[in-house]
Amino acid sequence: MRRRAFRDAFKVRNAGIFYALGALLTVLVLIAHFKGQPFYLRPVNAVNILEQTSLLAIVAIFSTVVLISGNFDLSIASTAALSMLVTIELVEERGLVVAVLGALVAATAVGVLNATLVQKLGINSFIVTLGTLTAVRGLILVVTNGQSVALEDQKAIDSLSRLYYPPISTPNLLLVAGALLLAAAVFRVWRSGRASAVSPLGAALAVGGAALLVAGAMTDARLQLVRPVWLMLAVALATTLVLRGTVVGRRLYAVGGSAEAARLSGIKVGWYKSGAFVAMALAAGIVGVLYAAQLTALNPNALQGLEFTAITAAVLGGTSLYGGSGTAVKSVGGALFLITLQNGFNVINLGPNWQSLVEGTVIIVAVAVYTLAARRSSAPIPGDAASESDFVLDESDADPQSKGARLGT
Amino acid sequence: MIRREDAQPALLELEGVTKVFPNGTVALREVDFRLAQGSVHGLVGSNGAGKSTMIRIVSGADRPTDGRVVLRGEPVHHWAPGTARAAGIGTVYQNVPLVPTLSVLENVFLGQGAAAARVPLIAQLDRYLELEALLGISIDPWTKVESLPIGRRQLLALLQVLALGATLIVLDEPTASLSRTERTIIFDVIRRLSSRKGISFIYVSHHLSEVLDLTDTVTILRDGRVASRWATADLDVGTLLREVTGAELAAFERSRDRSRSGGAEPLLEAQGLNTKTGVRDVSFTLRAGEVTGLFGMMGSGRTELLRALYGADPLESGEVRYRGRVLEGGTPGRAAAGIAFLPEDRRRDGLLLNWDVCRNASIVDLGRLGGPLGTLRPVNEVERALTAIDRLSIVTQGPGQPVGTLSGGNQQKVVFAKWIFGDFDVFVLDEPTVGVDVATKAQILALTRDLAAQGGSVLINSSEPDELLAVADRILVLRGGTLVAELEPAQSNENELIAYATGLDRT
Numbered sequence: 001m002r003r004r005a006f007r008d009a010f011k012v013r014n015a016g017i018f019y020a021l022g023a024l025l026t027v028l029v030l031i032a033h034f035k036g037q038p039f040y041l042r043p044v045n046a047v048n049i050l051e052q053t054s055l056l057a058i059v060a061i062f063s064t065v066v067l068i069s070g071n072f073d074l075s076i077a078s079t080a081a082l083s084m085l086v087t088i089e090l091v092e093e094r095g096l097v098v099a100v101l102g103a104l105v106a107a108t109a110v111g112v113l114n115a116t117l118v119q120k121l122g123i124n125s126f127i128v129t130l131g132t133l134t135a136v137r138g139l140i141l142v143v144t145n146g147q148s149v150a151l152e153d154q155k156a157i158d159s160l161s162r163l164y165y166p167p168i169s170t171p172n173l174l175l176v177a178g179a180l181l182l183a184a185a186v187f188r189v190w191r192s193g194r195a196s197a198v199s200p201l202g203a204a205l206a207v208g209g210a211a212l213l214v215a216g217a218m219t220d221a222r223l224q225l226v227r228p229v230w231l232m233l234a235v236a237l238a239t240t241l242v243l244r245g246t247v248v249g250r251r252l253y254a255v256g257g258s259a260e261a262a263r264l265s266g267i268k269v270g271w272y273k274s275g276a277f278v279a280m281a282l283a284a285g286i287v288g289v290l291y292a293a294q295l296t297a298l299n300p301n302a303l304q305g306l307e308f309t310a311i312t313a314a315v316l317g318g319t320s321l322y323g324g325s326g327t328a329v330k331s332v333g334g335a336l337f338l339i340t341l342q343n344g345f346n347v348i349n350l351g352p353n354w355q356s357l358v359e360g361t362v363i364i365v366a367v368a369v370y371t372l373a374a375r376r377s378s379a380p381i382p383g384d385a386a387s388e389s390d391f392v393l394d395e396s397d398a399d400p401q402s403k404g405a406r407l408g409t
Numbered sequence: 410m411i412r413r414e415d416a417q418p419a420l421l422e423l424e425g426v427t428k429v430f431p432n433g434t435v436a437l438r439e440v441d442f443r444l445a446q447g448s449v450h451g452l453v454g455s456n457g458a459g460k461s462t463m464i465r466i467v468s469g470a471d472r473p474t475d476g477r478v479v480l481r482g483e484p485v486h487h488w489a490p491g492t493a494r495a496a497g498i499g500t501v502y503q504n505v506p507l508v509p510t511l512s513v514l515e516n517v518f519l520g521q522g523a524a525a526a527r528v529p530l531i532a533q534l535d536r537y538l539e540l541e542a543l544l545g546i547s548i549d550p551w552t553k554v555e556s557l558p559i560g561r562r563q564l565l566a567l568l569q570v571l572a573l574g575a576t577l578i579v580l581d582e583p584t585a586s587l588s589r590t591e592r593t594i595i596f597d598v599i600r601r602l603s604s605r606k607g608i609s610f611i612y613v614s615h616h617l618s619e620v621l622d623l624t625d626t627v628t629i630l631r632d633g634r635v636a637s638r639w640a641t642a643d644l645d646v647g648t649l650l651r652e653v654t655g656a657e658l659a660a661f662e663r664s665r666d667r668s669r670s671g672g673a674e675p676l677l678e679a680q681g682l683n684t685k686t687g688v689r690d691v692s693f694t695l696r697a698g699e700v701t702g703l704f705g706m707m708g709s710g711r712t713e714l715l716r717a718l719y720g721a722d723p724l725e726s727g728e729v730r731y732r733g734r735v736l737e738g739g740t741p742g743r744a745a746a747g748i749a750f751l752p753e754d755r756r757r758d759g760l761l762l763n764w765d766v767c768r769n770a771s772i773v774d775l776g777r778l779g780g781p782l783g784t785l786r787p788v789n790e791v792e793r794a795l796t797a798i799d800r801l802s803i804v805t806q807g808p809g810q811p812v813g814t815l816s817g818g819n820q821q822k823v824v825f826a827k828w829i830f831g832d833f834d835v836f837v838l839d840e841p842t843v844g845v846d847v848a849t850k851a852q853i854l855a856l857t858r859d860l861a862a863q864g865g866s867v868l869i870n871s872s873e874p875d876e877l878l879a880v881a882d883r884i885l886v887l888r889g890g891t892l893v894a895e896l897e898p899a900q901s902n903e904n905e906l907i908a909y910a911t912g913l914d915r916t
Binding site for chain 2 (some may be wrong): 262
């Protein structure tokens with residue numbers, strides 16, 4: 001069963017975004033090659049892509065959490081910008097710690113406001129967060145009077161920048177990959193219990209691993225990654241562990257899958273939905289602090305549109321807009337895909353007018369491909385009550401007919 | 410076994426029809442079926458016997474893997490929903506696919522697409538009145554469908570297929586959610602259409618008495634094969650039940666020597682419950698080791714009472730005590746205290762349809778099945794699912810199968826599996842046997858007794874008096890949101906229950 005789950009993870013419908021990313025990278029590598037440009041995935045460019053992806057990916061991961069819970073949060077870009085503003089305004093006079101805490105408190109307050117309006121008053125989350133998106137942005141414009149704010153005190157700039165820079169080096173990636181392959185080969189032999197029975201795959205793993213170790217010993221395959229990239233990796237890992245491996249994660253999926261079924265199973269639906277908003281806002285706050293650390297200045301219109309880019313990344317990663325499904329890692333994949341696409345326009349030298357057209361088309365094609373893949377792999381299975389007409393694939397369980405036909409007993 | 414009927418010309422025949430699904434499931438094996446012109450043909454079998462697949466083949470939704478479909482003596486080619494409809498085959502499903510926000514008239518002509526839009530309204534109305542007269546009913550054509558009771562909607566679905574010119578109508582469990590009077594109306598309509606208009610029906614139902622009542626011929630499916638074919642006149646309930654369930658008759662036999670539980674410890678006490686949904690001043694006590702039945706007509710407030718008890722709907726006044734302690738905190742508070750709730754609409758409220766059996770079965774008990782620090786232990790969950798599959802004989806490909814693809818009875822068993830292995834001792838069951846086959850129904854009732862025998866307390870709501878009389882230690886009757894009687898099954902009967910439920914006891 002476990003092996004089947006492992007193999008299923010590589011099917012197009014489960015890993016679509018990574019196949020799309022692989023295809024995109026291949027195309028860009030080839031284009032760069034034939035245009036006589038340097039290798040597209042050279043370390044400096046790879047690091048660049050990862051850096052641009054990192055903060056978007058963190059927001060996308062928590063957008064995924066909110067989407068899983070069955071809600072939308074459009075206010076995240078404004079919340080992050082608010083956090084930037086508070087950081088920039090406070091850091092010179094009150095110091096870094098107060099500035100960061102203040103920024104996080106302000107951001108979290110927006111999340112609590114969203115959660116309260118949605119859960120206590122029962123207003124649709126799309127509308128509520130559209131409102132906070134606009135209102136919080138308005139607040140920023142009022143406070144800044146529509147003017148950009150830049151830090152001047154060099155000490156403050158230095159202390160704030162240290163949250164973002166300097167880069168931290170990875171270990172030699174070739175050595176790490178080689179060691180992993182060798183370990184996998186050894187594990188296969190150990191599991192089968194006989195050293196004599198080395199399968200072709202096992203042998204390939206061993207040879208490949210050894211080759212990578214040799215290559216790694218000869219080259220310095222280390223990447224210098226800024227702190228947000230490491231944070232992105234940590235957040236992706238932590239969120240994945242919580243979503244997949246804990247009771248809280250399981251219940252969150254249940255709440256988004258069918259709020260009523262979850263409630264009747266004794267789950268505190270309101271807590272989970274509210275918790276998702278607050279976690280999202282806190283993450284937006286952290287992202288805002290990091291943008292402030294990177295830019296040490298605030299344009300009152302900063303980060304506009306981040307919310308939709310984040311939701312797009314989540315959807316590219318296979319997150320359902322109806323709630324109940326989505327994974328953190330695939331949303332990171334979605335964010336990587338979007339940033340790579342934008343980065344790739346420079347390689348192709350495509351004028352800015354064409355970029356949106358291409359981007360939109362690519363997004364639709366990508367989502368269409370694995371929507372179709374998912375549909376094909378779920379042919380109806382015979383069963384008395386499960387006719388094709390009421391077999392629900394990815395939407396919530398809300399079935400308007402049965403709702404309408406509810407008996408008054 | 411069948412003589413008279415074979416003299417009639419056949420409208421539809423299946424010859425050696427086999428259906429194998431891409432995942433390898435064989436749903437039908439060499440099924441021969443013959444439907445005579447103008448007859449009402451019953452199709453019965455347990456969940457998973459192949460009824461749905463057969464209906465799907467008749468209605469063109471699926472093609473047979475092997476064998477052929479013969480219509481009016483001609484083998485059909487390119488069998489698809491469109492061709493089947495054009496050939497006069499209509500299907501009415503259990504969940505009627507009507508658009509609630511459109512009017513009756515608009516719904517009836519909905520299936521005709523663009524063609525209907527070009528027909529003048531007056532002509533549509535004429536046709537509608539004609540059809541109404543044919544059925545011998547009257548529904549205001551301008552009413553919005555959402556304001557119609559469920560029984561009317563079934564009739565409307567029938568009108569819809571008739572409007573398309575259907576001469577063979579497949580009825581898939583049309584009465585599963587209907588009241589007694591609504592059923593009678595549907596039956597009259599079916600009889601009238603078959604005798605006067607020569608319209609043929611395939612009637613699928615789990616209600617054996619209905620099948621005996623209504624049909625001319627019965628085909629019994631078992632494990633994807635035709636087990637036997639009968640002229641209904643030669644059948645009785647016992648024979649039919651044996652044929653459906655196979656050799657072992659799984660019908661639930663009530664053990665009359667059940668322990669009386671009058672003095673047992675009270676587990677749940679409801680005191681003066683009132684709700685906005687119409688429950689009026691209801692008080693009762695559930696004791697350990699006891700099955701309490703809840704009976705009433707449609708709209709008597711049974712579901713509302715159960716929902717209020719479980720905290721799914723708020724109480725206006727009154728309180729619910731569990732072992733003497735007042736319960737608070739809505740459904741999470743109830744579940745934490747040890748109260749289980751099986752909702753009426755299991756597909757919508759009881760299960761996460763695209764989750765597998767394993768995750769559905771574990772959702773209410775993750776705390777105990779998990780590891781330290783709130784982590785999940787998939788091993789425990791799979792073990793729980795396997796136990797459930799084994800003990801409740803759930804027909805499934807394994808713990809990893811999505812419950813949305815299980816049959817109705819097996820879905821209900823998964824809902825049971827959620828609660829019965831956990832730390833719960835009060836079980837609130839809302840219509841647990843609706844839409845499940847006789848064998849599963851018997852299993853569920855036996856399970857209900859087991860839960861009580863193990864010291865639990867069960868409150869079971871049902872609109873089937875015979876079911877409650879068979880399983881309950883006492884029966885509460887609800888009318889207009891108020892408790893009107895508490896009856897002892899041994900000293901009561903169906904008529905008495907209905908009399909209390911309808912208020913006839915007063916006259």
